[in-house]
């Protein structure tokens with residue numbers, strides 16, 4: 184089978200298309216015939232060597248975190264899925280042996296969920312990593328209905344899910360994004376909009392007296408985003424690192440994890456038309472380097488997805 188790999192990750196020109204043996208599922212695993220796999224900032228970082236210290240020098244690794252596909256074989260002990268099932272799923276690439284940007288990939292059955300029915304696999308592949316991250320960030324924020332939440336990077340892949348899921352929880356959302364994305368983020372359910380280029384923290388404080396109850400910051404805006412939180416509120420960083428607390432603010436850092444149960448809930452929302460997915464472009468697996476370059480060029484709205 185063909186797979187997107189790096190051996191000496193030093194940029195997108197070090198991305199290879201490699202012929203590998205089809206993997207065999209171990210106990211509790213699924214082998215999935217991959218129909219689509221998204222490209223994320225974490226993949227760009229991997230191809231640029233940011234995680235090279237996690238892999239012995241010269242060892243080849245398959246890239247990719249999440250997929251949509253068809254179960255092809257199951258390992259011992261798997262009861263929830265059987266060959267032919269359409270699934271979505273996430274592998275925690277930093278710890279997993281291999282990624283999923285390939286014709287076949289292994290997933291822990293506990294990390295997979297039934298794919299949303301009636302949704303094209305390329306679109307479904309945009310769900311797992313980003314929607315799970317947004318859901319976990321909102322769990323960390325732990326705000327009650329009616330509370331105010333600002334999402335920095337609201338038009339981004341993670342931020343777009345965060346706005347939608349927060350609005351569905353009854354939060355009043357300030358979406359911080361570029362002016363040309365105002366319509367999009369309001370459509371996601373934002374109550375207010377703050378232009379990211381015009382001191383958004385001041386704009387937020389003008390909208391919500393004293394500052395918002397919470398901020399989620401997948402844009403990694405840092406101090407500007409933190410300063411929009413009211414005293415004693417909560418700040419959730421886009422990275423799994425909680426910045427130093429100030430003004431009694433509880434600070435958190437989100438870390439996504441494979442979670443088939445939660446993913447099934449999110450897929451259910453998609454199927455019910457209550458969570459919208461966005462696809463920007465698909466690329467053939469063999470042209471993965473172009474897909475990576477496209478995402479790195481910025482300004483993408485929606486997922487960049489590889490199709491084997």
Ligand SMILES: NC(=O)c1ccc[n+]([C@@H]2O[C@H](COP(=O)([O-])OP(=O)(O)OC[C@H]3O[C@@H](n4cnc5c(N)ncnc54)[C@H](OP(=O)(O)O)[C@@H]3O)[C@@H](O)[C@H]2O)c1
Pocket residue numbers: 223224225312313316335336337338339340341342359360361379401402403404421422423437438439481482483
């Ligand atoms: N911790 C975890 O487990 C986890 C999981 C998934 C992702 N992440 C991280 O989350 C981050 C976001 O990922 P993503 O896929 O959503 O990326 P993305 O689609 O590029 O979203 C980032 C968004 O933030 C916008 N932005 C940039 N600077 C801004 C600012 N100062 N104020 C407001 N908006 C700003 C960008 O706009 P433009 O496109 O116009 O620049 C873009 O819309 C990445 O760093 C990713 O690595 C973390």
